[in-house]
Amino acid sequence: MEPIQSATGALSASPVISATGLTKRYGALDVLRGVDLDAHEGEVISILGASGSGKSTFLRCLNLLEVPSGGTLNVLGEDVRFRMKGAERQIADARQVNRLRSQVGMVFQNFCLWSHRTVLQNVMEGPVHVQGRNRHEVREEAEKALDRVGLLNRADYYPSQLSGGQQQRAAIARAIVMRPRVLLFDEPTSALDPELVGEVLKVMQGLAAEGRTMLIVTHEMAFARDVSSRVVFLEKGTVRVQGAPQDLFKGGMDERFDRFVSHFSRQG
């Protein structure tokens, strides 16, 4: 197959992440009803949707924090292997999943920094204890990452001593120091006070400008419109519509999407 030229100009042969017919069921509740999504290198994909549309669940399926009930998932060119235990699908190869996770960065809504480690220790933890990299070399890189998110002067603070915005920026540093091939953001600004949202979005915008592959579940419409290369709108566990933000936000492409967006702009 010929390599294709993606929208951002990066050369990519196969998608970084490819989900096909992904479903997730909790008992009688169908949260995902078959989601297809290919994320190519260099793409910045904003995943939008009302609460309950399954967007967070979908993102958490991509690094197997949730095990999809059905469908196939290919991460970094590897098909994730599952096995059945009774009626429930499980991860078949924990090593495979751990290896893939170490190359897929995740930023959580509630930051989830390890509360017993300082900021610098949080950032160094993965490279040293998961990737087995040299501590001195990692330290330098961790400090660079912290400098980048503007937190070098908070390196020796504990998470509880930081504001939400600072914690989230530290969490971003923790993710990028792993040199991930793709970054997942699960509503990274939803738990923040409004005046702290900007500093986090600014860091994310910088990452996008670097050409990093990013999937972002968000309610920040301006960010989705101005920064992402593609917008995916989920409704009731399926992709309702997707496309370039300039096309979608122009309006008239999908009535439900337009209503969803207008609801947000009315709010704020």
Added chain:
Amino acid sequence: MSTPAFTLIGFGPEGWGKLLLLAAGLTLVAAVCSFALGSLLGAAGAALKLASSRSLRGIGTFYTTVFRGIPEILVVYLFYFGGSLALTRLMHLAGFPGFFSLPSFIIGVVAIGLVSGAYQTEAYRSAYLRLERGQIEAGKACGMSRFVLLWRVIAPQTLRFALPALGNIWQSVLKETALLSIIGLVELLRQSTIASGATRQPLLFYGVAALLYLVMGQITALGIRTVEKRLARCWGR
């Protein structure tokens, strides 16, 4: 003819000071060993009680129910006599007649350790349940294996939450070692009894023993509180 109290508890030829201090040392060693054994059992017990398998949970519950429900002194007796009986039988089978008993130090440490382990199981279990889910998910998300996750995230955080309860358990282990006097271990209480008998000054020696228990308990409690304070720093006030 009565010797002054100061001489009796001193370190001179008529003094019991050295013996009492040695006995206090043995008490401390027995307590440390029992508590350490209890920590291992407690960690294992908590893992059992938190397991997804119903039968494993059952084993854990059985352990904590039994060893928290029987008086410590009875556990000590059961292990001492049960252990000796088993050993004697075994020796008979091997062709050695007579009565054999297990060393009382080991019996005592095992008995107190088992009881303490049952209490530590509860301490670790409830501490684990206080752990935020996101802390574990963050570890999984960066690719930590189960072992790394346990060692780098779950264990330190659980320990931190369990520390106040563990401090209390340590205090009671220290006191429970007094039970080992009944199976012949010359620890602090037993030594005080011997000294009381020899000098007919029970109040003096039991008083000194009480003081030594208090001092040992307070010094270790201070240590635990210091660690607790240092850890509390990271969790915010």
